[in-house]
Amino acid sequence: MLLKAWVIPLIYLDYEIRKDFIASTLCINRDKPMVICNGKCYLAEKVAEAERQKQQQSEQDYMSSLIYQVMDTMTVYSFPPAPISEEEVSSLSYFYKSAFLGRLVPDRIFHPPLA
DSSP: OOHTTTHHHHHEEEEEEHHHHHIIIIIIITOOOOOOTTTTHHHHHHHHHHHHHHHHHHHHHHHHHHHHTTOOOOOEEEEEOOOSSSSHHHHHOOOOOOOTTTHOOTTTTOOOOOO
């Protein structure tokens, strides 16, 4: 996470350190004497690429969190034993209990005011 925050400042630092090399060899406009960008075109390209990678990574993180939420492995399903008679069939109750349900609603904190 810390590395993600330092990607763009490191690109700017690399540009400042190697400005002459970038302007002479990596610059897109080095063959055009009228355009003097001193390698800023290369810098803009690298920053845009870093932003694009950051956007793709955030989309992948979001999708993986959605998949994790859908594929909840801590879900507990409880079913009573197989019924034997017709009376037992009418009295069956199937219920679903999530492992997170107990942690979502803290009854001790949220309650009506006590008189």
